[in-house]
Amino acid sequence: MTRLVEKFSDSPSPSAHRRGDRVAVSVGGDELLLSREDADQLRECLEDALTARxxxxxxxxxxxxxxxxxxxxxxxxxxxxxxxxxxxxxxxxxxxxxxxxxxxxxxxxxxxxxxxxxxxxxxxxxxxxxxxxxxxxxxxxxxxxxxxxxxxx
Structure with a gap:
C-alpha cells in the first residue's frame, strides 16, 4: 500500500478544540464536530498513518x-x-x-x-x-x- 502525503507552504493549519461534549476539528475553513470517541479513533488512525512501516x-x-x-x-x-x-x-x-x-x-x-x-x-x-x-x-x-x-x- 502506497501512502500519499503532500505538504504545501500554503497548507491550512488544522486546529481542534472542545465544544461542550464534542471536539471541533477545523482544516482549511471546514469544521467537523466529533464525539470524544470518534475524535480518539481519528487520533489513532492519524498516529498509525504517521508512524507506518x-x-x-x-x-x-x-x-x-x-x-x-x-x-x-x-x-x-x-x-x-x-x-x-x-x-x-x-x-x-x-x-x-x-x-x-x-x-x-x-x-x-x-x-x-x-x-x-x-x-x-x-x-x-x-x-x-x-x-x-x-x-x-x-x-x-x-x-x-x-x-x-x-x-x-
Missing part, C-alpha cells in the same frame, strides 16, 4: 513518532542492518545530492559504511518516493529517472 522486497522504511525515518534490511534483527535518518526529508536530501547514476560506493562519501550503503541504495530503488531504478547488480548501481518523471511520495 512500509515493506518492500529487500528493505523496510519506518516513519517513527519522533519524526525520524529508519531504513532497515527486511527482516533485520540487529542495529547493523538499519540506518536512522533525522527525517524522511533528510533521506530525500541525500538522494537529491547523488549523481544521475550512483553506486553503493558513492554512498560512502555520505558517511554510510559497509552493508548500509547497499541497503540504502536498494531502498532508493524500491521506494516509490524516489525516481530511480536498478541499473546493475555488479557493481550495485542505481539510475535516477529523468527530472520530469512523476513520483508518488
Amino acid at each position: 512500509e515493506t518492500f522486497l529487500n528493505t523496510e522504511g519506518v516513519h517513527r513518532a519522533d519524526g525520524s525515518y529508519v531504513v532497515e534490511r527486511r527482516g533485520a534483527d540487529s542495529a547493523g542492518n538499519r540506518k536512522v535518518f533525522d527525517s524522511f526529508g533528510a533521506l530525500r536530501r541525500l538522494f537529491d545530492r547523488l549523481p544521475a547514476e550512483f553506486t553503493a560506493e558513492d554512498l560512502s562519501a555520505t558517511g554510510l559504511t559497509a552493508g548500509r550503503r547497499h541497503m540504502v541504495l536498494w531502498h532508493f530503488v524500491e521506494h516509490p518516493g524516489f525516481a530511480c531504478e536498478l541499473a546493475s547488480r555488479q557493481p550495485l548501481t542505481a539510475r535516477k529517472a529523468p527530472a520530469n518523471a512523476e513520483v508518488d511520495q
Whole structure:
C-alpha cells in the first residue's frame, strides 16, 4: 500500500478544540464536530498513518513518532542492518545530492559504511518516493529517472 502525503507552504493549519461534549476539528475553513470517541479513533488512525512501516522486497522504511525515518534490511534483527535518518526529508536530501547514476560506493562519501550503503541504495530503488531504478547488480548501481518523471511520495 502506497501512502500519499503532500505538504504545501500554503497548507491550512488544522486546529481542534472542545465544544461542550464534542471536539471541533477545523482544516482549511471546514469544521467537523466529533464525539470524544470518534475524535480518539481519528487520533489513532492519524498516529498509525504517521508512524507506518512500509515493506518492500529487500528493505523496510519506518516513519517513527519522533519524526525520524529508519531504513532497515527486511527482516533485520540487529542495529547493523538499519540506518536512522533525522527525517524522511533528510533521506530525500541525500538522494537529491547523488549523481544521475550512483553506486553503493558513492554512498560512502555520505558517511554510510559497509552493508548500509547497499541497503540504502536498494531502498532508493524500491521506494516509490524516489525516481530511480536498478541499473546493475555488479557493481550495485542505481539510475535516477529523468527530472520530469512523476513520483508518488
